[in-house]
Amino acid sequence: MPQQFRNFINGKWIEAKSGRTFENRNPAHWNEVIGLFPKSGPEDVADAVRAARAAFEKWRLVPAPARGDMLRKIGDLLVKSKEEIAREMTREMGKVLTETRGDVQEGIDTAYYAATEGRRLFGHTVPSELPDKFAMAIRIPVGVAGIITPWNFPMAIPTWGIFPAILSGNTVVFKPASDTPKTAVRLVEIMMEAGIPEGVVNLIFGGGGEVGNAIVSHPDVDLVLFTGSTEIGKQILRDGSSTLKRISLELGGKNAQIVMDDADLDLALDGILWGAFGTTGQRCTATSRLILHEKIYDPFMTMLVDRTRKLRLGDGLLQGSEVGPCINEGQRKIVDSYVTIGKAEGARLRCGGSIASGGELANGWFYEPTIFDGVLPSMRIAREEIFGPVLSVLKTNSLDDAVTILNDTVYGLSSSMYTRDVNNAFRAIRDIKAGITYINVPTIGAEAHLPFGGVKQTGNGHREGGWAVYDFFTEWKSVYIDYSGRLQRAQIDNYESGS
Numbered sequence: 001m002p003q004q005f006r007n008f009i010n011g012k013w014i015e016a017k018s019g020r021t022f023e024n025r026n027p028a029h030w031n032e033v034i035g036l037f038p039k040s041g042p043e044d045v046a047d048a049v050r051a052a053r054a055a056f057e058k059w060r061l062v063p064a065p066a067r068g069d070m071l072r073k074i075g076d077l078l079v080k081s082k083e084e085i086a087r088e089m090t091r092e093m094g095k096v097l098t099e100t101r102g103d104v105q106e107g108i109d110t111a112y113y114a115a116t117e118g119r120r121l122f123g124h125t126v127p128s129e130l131p132d133k134f135a136m137a138i139r140i141p142v143g144v145a146g147i148i149t150p151w152n153f154p155m156a157i158p159t160w161g162i163f164p165a166i167l168s169g170n171t172v173v174f175k176p177a178s179d180t181p182k183t184a185v186r187l188v189e190i191m192m193e194a195g196i197p198e199g200v201v202n203l204i205f206g207g208g209g210e211v212g213n214a215i216v217s218h219p220d221v222d223l224v225l226f227t228g229s230t231e232i233g234k235q236i237l238r239d240g241s242s243t244l245k246r247i248s249l250e251l252g253g254k255n256a257q258i259v260m261d262d263a264d265l266d267l268a269l270d271g272i273l274w275g276a277f278g279t280t281g282q283r284c285t286a287t288s289r290l291i292l293h294e295k296i297y298d299p300f301m302t303m304l305v306d307r308t309r310k311l312r313l314g315d316g317l318l319q320g321s322e323v324g325p326c327i328n329e330g331q332r333k334i335v336d337s338y339v340t341i342g343k344a345e346g347a348r349l350r351c352g353g354s355i356a357s358g359g360e361l362a363n364g365w366f367y368e369p370t371i372f373d374g375v376l377p378s379m380r381i382a383r384e385e386i387f388g389p390v391l392s393v394l395k396t397n398s399l400d401d402a403v404t405i406l407n408d409t410v411y412g413l414s415s416s417m418y419t420r421d422v423n424n425a426f427r428a429i430r431d432i433k434a435g436i437t438y439i440n441v442p443t444i445g446a447e448a449h450l451p452f453g454g455v456k457q458t459g460n461g462h463r464e465g466g467w468a469v470y471d472f473f474t475e476w477k478s479v480y481i482d483y484s485g486r487l488q489r490a491q492i493d494n495y496e497s498g499s
């Protein structure tokens with residue numbers, strides 16, 4: 001029998017009220033069941049929210065530096081468990097071991113950053129317009145935070161939400177993606193081992209339509225941090241509007257890398273392979289479009305197709321595997337359907353384009369790394385997020401044209417340009433409409449201490465990561481202290497003469 005896991009509410013591991021479960025399977029070996037997880041519903045969410053609300057009244061009073069000390073301990077415990085968690089994560093979601101190690105490392109970095117923020121959480125002191133009066137603005141926690149996360153970064157993305165939420169004094173109801181529940185269990189176990197009090201972090205498993213929706217609609221959840229698809233993000237904004245809760249959305253992308261004719265082509269090649277096929281193309285920041293200067297188009301394409309054909313698909317736990325499987329059968333079908341669309345639109349298939357089924361690969365959801373060229377900006381494969389190992393290549397003849405093509409999308413998450421010309425680099429930084437721009441770096445590689453997020457339909461203006469996320473998880477309270485001993489009327493007594 002596979003191991004059975006439970007929800008975590010108010011410091012206790014308990015079954016869903018329905019008593020029902022769902023399976024979690026290894027995408028590289030579909031026959032392998034990793035565990036059974038509770039199929040929860042709104043009634044379980046209500047219990048978790050109640051626990052989080054009760055815990056909030058105590059947790060908000062714990063000094064922020066003491067909360068920071070717990071975050072530091074969480075970081076230390078993650079360091080100790082890094083290899084074990086990375087292996088479990090590869091089994092659960094397929095990306096290769098070097099990448100799952102990086103995923104845990106991002107959680108470690110986020111924990112240590114949050115620990116330092118416990119001794120900052122800066123407010124402002126400002127001069128008052130009246131004599132003998134003191135004015136300041138301080139940060140206060142908001143309340144109960146719902147954290148809803150996708151499967152592609154099962155450790156990093158939950159930590160981007162949960163760690164700043166609790167450091168700021170909020171309590172949490174956490175719903176991980178149904179494809180990656182096991183990593184969520186390990187994260188919560190580690191937080192408990194570090195001394196996070198009961199009720200501060202609650203974990204509920206189950207489908208987005210049931211558990212996710214119940215969190216978003218619950219009147220006692222004050223804020224929701226959601227990372228996932230643009231389609232679900234829009235729905236969350238609608239569902240949360242009736243209670244006017246604060247909502248942070250980090251959504252899809254259609255990221256592009258520009259390669260100019262003066263670029264270091266070997267460097268640009270390494271960048272595009274990592275950006276397009278790392279994590280099997282299943283990153284919100286994955287390079288989905290390559291915009292190539294016409295002067296280097298043919299030699300670069302030859303090099304790119306040659307290297308792509310040599311990428312080794314396989315179980316991410318095996319030495320030498322470079323590209324793991326798609327997350328599940330449904331996602332692989334979506335990828336395959338976009339290949340059919342690309343061919344029908346008249347793009348030229350340069351490599352890949354099929355389900356990979358040789359030998360051991362037949363047991364998992366593998367898809368060949370795929371490249372289309374001759375792609376036009378109007379084609380669906382140049383406009384829609386595919387979320388798999390498919391790269392669309394477009395031709396350009398100038399920087400202005402390249403930036404226009406890059407900006408021609410509803411998304412605005414990540415972007416990259418390879419050039420040796422510093423003037424071109426700064427013009428691109430100025431003109432590209434995206435939350436992140438890399439120069440001579442692929443579209444992936446965000447660091448935990450910088451703001452992370454996108455413009456246009458990639459989000460709704462908030463940022464995860466770095467110092468910026470603390471603006472989401474705190475309210476500003478303005479405080480005035482008058483020590484004059486008399487009534488002083490702002491805007492009136494100090495301008496009584498009329499001047």
Ligand code: NAP
Nearest residue numbers: 149150151177178207208212213228229232250251252284
């Ligand atoms: P998704 O289908 O939108 O799901 C994300 C999370 O939302 C999952 O936990 C899902 O639960 C839950 N959910 C589904 N329907 C819901 C509903 N009606 N109400 C509330 N929650 C609901 O996305 P995904 O397939 O997991 O991840 C891929 C997408 O995430 C891509 O579009 C990618 O670009 C985006 N992403 C964005 C960022 C970023 O920072 N901008 C980072 C990573 C990924 P279930 O798993 O149970 O369905």
